[in-house]
Amino acid sequence: MLDSVKQLSFYTDCFNDAPRWSEPTDAVDPKLADAILATARMLNREKATTTRELELWATIVGPHYDRPTMIDALLEFQKQVFSEGLSATSPEAMEAFVKGRPVEVRD
Incomplete structure (x- = not known):
């Protein structure tokens, strides 16, 4: 799931049977991005x-x-x-x- 979010966050792409372009700014909600960063900080081993x-x-x-x-x-x-x-x-x-x-x- 995180890899899919990463792909949507970094790349513009055309997908689905009825082609539709995705753009990172539309694909990922800022709250989701904050949650992912909080998770990464929690799990990061320094x-x-x-x-x-x-x-x-x-x-x-x-x-x-x-x-x-x-x-x-x-x-x-x-x-x-x-x-x-x-x-x-x-x-x-x-x-x-x-x-x-x-x-x-x-x-």
Whole structure:
């Protein structure tokens, strides 16, 4: 989906059976662009993952992987890595992201 949004955001194209030109300024809503940037900032890793982060992931999230309880485990993991100074993303920002609420954008 993100690749399709990228294509619509950067290129003018003619598509569909009844040809219609798309233009980036018409194809992508500014709110969608803001949401994509907030998501990218949230998920961006500016440093290598530490051994401790992997240990916490395996301990906290691992047992819940691909189960209904995984989101709660992910949020618990974020609380722990944040409290240990391993992540700049607050647990509240991660929870807002996971639950689809607006996320405060950092510069």
